[in-house]
Amino acid sequence: MMSLLALGLMTITCFFTSALRFDSAKVFRVKPQNENQVSFMKSLASLIQMDFWYPDSALHIVRQMEVDFHVSAEQSNTVESLLKQNGIHYKILFQNLQEDIENQLDGDKNLSHGYSYVKYNEWDEISDWTARIAKRNSTLVSRFQIGNTFENRPIFLLQIGKKSGEGKAIFMDCGIHAREWISPAFCQWFVKEAIRTYGKDSNMTYILDNMNFYIVPVVNIDGYIWSWTQDRFWRKNRSNTSQSNCIGVDINRNFDIAWGTVDASKNPCEEIYCGSAPESEPETKAVASFIRSHLSSIKAYLTMHSYSQMILFPFGYTYEKTANYNELNELAKTAAKAIASLYGKVYKYGTSASTIYPSSGCSDDWAFKQGIKYSFTFELRDKGKHGFLLPESQIKPTCQEIMLAVKLMASYILNKAL
Ligand SMILES: *[C@@H]1O[C@H](CO)[C@@H](O)[C@H](O)[C@H]1NC(C)=O
Ligand SMILES: *[C@@H]1O[C@H](CO)[C@@H](O)[C@H](O)[C@H]1NC(C)=O
Ligand SMILES: *[C@@H]1O[C@H](CO)[C@@H](O)[C@H](O)[C@H]1NC(C)=O
Numbered sequence: 001m002m003s004l005l006a007l008g009l010m011t012i013t014c015f016f017t018s019a020l021r022f023d024s025a026k027v028f029r030v031k032p033q034n035e036n037q038v039s040f041m042k043s044l045a046s047l048i049q050m051d052f053w054y055p056d057s058a059l060h061i062v063r064q065m066e067v068d069f070h071v072s073a074e075q076s077n078t079v080e081s082l083l084k085q086n087g088i089h090y091k092i093l094f095q096n097l098q099e100d101i102e103n104q105l106d107g108d109k110n111l112s113h114g115y116s117y118v119k120y121n122e123w124d125e126i127s128d129w130t131a132r133i134a135k136r137n138s139t140l141v142s143r144f145q146i147g148n149t150f151e152n153r154p155i156f157l158l159q160i161g162k163k164s165g166e167g168k169a170i171f172m173d174c175g176i177h178a179r180e181w182i183s184p185a186f187c188q189w190f191v192k193e194a195i196r197t198y199g200k201d202s203n204m205t206y207i208l209d210n211m212n213f214y215i216v217p218v219v220n221i222d223g224y225i226w227s228w229t230q231d232r233f234w235r236k237n238r239s240n241t242s243q244s245n246c247i248g249v250d251i252n253r254n255f256d257i258a259w260g261t262v263d264a265s266k267n268p269c270e271e272i273y274c275g276s277a278p279e280s281e282p283e284t285k286a287v288a289s290f291i292r293s294h295l296s297s298i299k300a301y302l303t304m305h306s307y308s309q310m311i312l313f314p315f316g317y318t319y320e321k322t323a324n325y326n327e328l329n330e331l332a333k334t335a336a337k338a339i340a341s342l343y344g345k346v347y348k349y350g351t352s353a354s355t356i357y358p359s360s361g362c363s364d365d366w367a368f369k370q371g372i373k374y375s376f377t378f379e380l381r382d383k384g385k386h387g388f389l390l391p392e393s394q395i396k397p398t399c400q401e402i403m404l405a406v407k408l409m410a411s412y413i414l415n416k417a418l
């Protein structure tokens, strides 16, 4: 009787968990050789439902750029024959995305040793963890709520460090884009390592004795949940305020810096829709308001994304260099070297505009314009083999290598007379 009942409940649960499936969905990689091929790719994107993985949108495509995009099983034959007809070479990076979605969860299945930092955690688990860690390690960690999402979930920030009042601080956010799961995994890892190594590792102890970290483990919580329950490749938030049928704003185009100018879209159906106005989104507003009210202490802004293995710094909205370009470039170079020293992973570095492509309304440019001189966007692993479906078995090495970069930046900023 009990087992029948349980079976019945399971059936109901499965019935209502209507996550999109991606059986035989494919990811193609092409490298347009000339302007004709670029415009062909752009027009293809207007005819066929294409989910761009790299770059973020067809708008960004230029000659000689490696372009990764996902299409449904139904469309993939059409895409393939159109590419052939037009003489565009392609590789198929993923033959069956559904398989890779399932294979990505290859990490820790043993739940008996508590919270796991080597698996992808759902929001409810992360949320409980923020409360627990602030309670258990209250001498080092405090939790604050900095706002609410569109769907009214509290956005939490963890303050880590021994400094009370307005000392130096580094602000770091993760999970602006929903499908980039390695990003929130890094914020969790960072907090764990900070607590574990405080009092043991002399560098970490020095850092946390002298400065605070403000960490938002997941900014776009609504989108993150959506990527778990409905659509693994969701990117934007879940706001529904435009007149169109399309949902969501790209939070990383919604900041008040050259908003809606270069390579952002005012079309709500685009993945890089910039919203109806700067800071129209509550998630953007929460981050921006917190930073504005702590400007006297925040010396660095770090934001974690994936994928493509890069360390980027301002500007994105213009090719102009910042006054401290040389210093930022040097710091990014040293950080990339530290990363490579561990597992040999190569991270490119440079300004966003010159290293990836121009884009406006991005959080790193905005933070820089607020006077935060050290502003970096990290694009974590990998370079497209797994893309957004980076297996859990790579969480640990990825976090370890990025940890080196973040600690190095923190020490640098701390030692610098500001
Ligand atoms: C699970 O973790 C616990 C505690 O760390 C350990 O004692 C146990 O052997 C592990 N089980 C497996 C199957 O690895
Ligand atoms: C954090 O909390 C754990 C569990 O209570 C404890 O073992 C550890 O010593 C604490 N560390 C710090 C730095 O507070
Ligand atoms: C601390 O940082 C310095 C350089 O900033 C480095 O040489 C040293 O190895 C680091 N020590 C530890 C324990 O990480």
Ligand SMILES: *[C@@H]1O[C@H](CO)[C@@H](O)[C@H](O)[C@H]1NC(C)=O
Pocket: 240, 247
């Ligand atoms: C968006 O909001 C409108 C009304 O404001 C509603 O009719 C529509 O169903 C909503 N769309 C979605 C997808 O929730």
Ligand SMILES: *[C@@H]1O[C@H](CO)[C@@H](O)[C@H](O)[C@H]1NC(C)=O
Pocket: 148, 149, 150, 151, 222, 237, 238, 239, 240, 241, 242, 247, 248, 249, 251, 275, 276, 280, 281, 282, 283, 284
């Ligand atoms: C999501 O985007 C909409 C605009 O489409 C915005 O109004 C809403 O506040 C955003 N939600 C979040 C959580 O950012």
Ligand SMILES: [Zn+2]
Pocket: 176, 177, 180, 304, 305, 306
């Ligand atoms: Zn991103």
